[in-house]
Amino acid sequence: MIDRLLRFLEVDDTTKASGAILSNLLAPQLDGIIERFYARVQEFDLNPYVTDRSIASLKIKQKQHWIDLFNSQFDENYLRNTRRIAVRHRDVELNPMWYIAGYMRLKLAFIEVILRARVPVESKGQMIKTLDKYIAIDMALALGTYDTVVLD
């Protein structure tokens, strides 16, 4: 299934090379972005499991997941981790609407960093396309697992 998804979205060697560049660009900004993300989640009281106590470890785990995704070969390891993460969100009863909206806020924060980068506009375009593809894959897999788990 993942192979078809990758082919459909045209994730090729150029995309993967751009993913690695994106990872290097975003890595120094991830702590701040994820911190602001959880502050927003708390402000909107989106999930009772996001607490001052749990946020410290959530930040570390989420940061690692983004870095893994941007450098992913979409192998069994990535698939297993993504499924596990989805199951955890299902277990804390995170509404898929907020899950998707959460991805979107993070994506917009990543795009801000790309737009500010001192690189040619073509590179920015390439990185935004890669980001969009990768987030679509991660979100599709996460919600696909969610669905199966809910139906089970």
Ligand code: HEM
């Ligand atoms: C509004 C949106 C979100 C909320 C409220 C939320 C909340 C949570 C909560 C409560 C947990 C802990 C689950 C547990 O106790 O096992 C968790 C785990 C996690 N979340 Fe989110 N989350 C959101 C969106 C996202 C997004 C968009 C990502 C990035 C793809 C993400 C990445 C993770 C990771 C990597 C974990 C750790 C899973 C593990 O233990 O393996 N979350 N999240």
